[in-house]
Amino acid sequence: MTSEPAYQALFLGAGPQMQCGVGQFTRLLGETIEKLDPGGSTTLTLTRAEGSVGDIWQAVGSARNVVCNFPIVAWKRVMVRPLLAMAMARLRNRRVILLQHEWGGLHWLRRLTYLPALLLADSIVMFSPLVLHELADDPVVGWAARKCVLAPLPPNIEAPTAPADSKLRQRLAAARQDGRLVIGHFGSIYPGKQPNALLNICASLRERGLKPLLVYVGSFIRGIDRVEEDFHARAAELGITDDVIVSGYVASDQEVFGIFSEIDAFCYPLEEGITARRGSILACVQSGRPIIVTGPAEADEFDHHPRFKALIDRGAIVLVPRDANDVAYADKITSALKVATIQPPFDYEGWWRDVAQAVLSQLRPNPSSEISPNSADQTPRSKT
Structure with missing residues (x-):
């Protein structure tokens, strides 16, 4: 039996x-x-x-x-x-x-x-x-x-009770003290996230005299494409190579959130728009910083996910129209930084x-x- x-x-x-x-x-x-x-x-x-x-x-x-x-x-x-x-x-x-x-x-x-x-x-x-x-x-x-x-x-990942210090966190803190606007992007870097689009937005912010500093908290995914080479070539073409930092692998969640604490806002210009599968955006939300991201392609994208939808409804995630240009993203970033928001505790469990x-x-x-x-x-x- x-x-x-x-x-x-x-x-x-x-x-x-x-x-x-x-x-x-x-x-x-x-x-x-x-x-x-x-x-x-x-x-x-x-x-x-x-x-x-x-x-x-x-x-x-x-x-x-x-x-x-x-x-x-x-x-x-x-x-x-x-x-x-x-x-x-x-x-x-x-x-x-x-x-x-x-x-x-x-x-x-x-x-x-x-x-x-x-x-x-x-x-x-x-x-x-x-x-x-x-x-x-x-x-x-x-x-x-x-x-x-x-x-x-x-x-x-969950926000730790005590974020850790790191050389990158200290570098970002010094940059902010010098009046720089630190824009973050968290997660693996690959074509689907349109990393070069954020470079264009950085150039737009720079034209306004805002002294932006982009920090990509993550590393490039190795594949058959040339995403890393094209990324650095585009940054050089825009003249913003010195305004871009790619952290590479970060060893601990404590270090990640230590870096997050020195970021003013996060930005994700996504060709497909925000979707309910973007865990990297949910990690950023826990920092309390505004997240500016392209609006969803599907009207029902968050119908099955009320917690995610609530983040958008209360302004923790700021949506940008799908046909928006670089100037519109720059506008959303600057306007989001002027709005003081109080985020309720994040119920990770x-x-x-x-x-x-x-x-x-x-x-x-x-x-x-x-x-x-x-x-x-x-x-x-x-x-x-």
């Missing part, structure tokens, strides 16, 4: 390599679900050296559901093992939940790696109607949108409980479990 699985959910992880944003999200989601259902979940570590076929088979058999945030770690690492785990899950009649953050913004070669995962998934949890519609409109895999539900994305409940609602429940996920009505399916 076959014994009942010991766990409700098996999370596919990558151990210490999970320092990247994808891995960090998986770790925090698993920890939150464990708080809601103690003892109900476990993690299978998959690396280039760990996770044999036997290990995967045994781990998959121990849980009713397999949850995969694919890829489980940064690109070009550990691609085959999670797909094998999902295939074994289907073979053993386990439910597969795939967490999908992007689609249209991915390079087509990267989208190809998702095809097996989309096929194997029983349910696909997405975080933005825009991304869901991109998937639905894809002529090859648009059928997968029928499996999709929406969940509210939380920020990956509440944000994570929301997404955990949304994922729990997609799991095949354990008959003996006392957890009864009740957020299915908060995760509307695609309108397609």
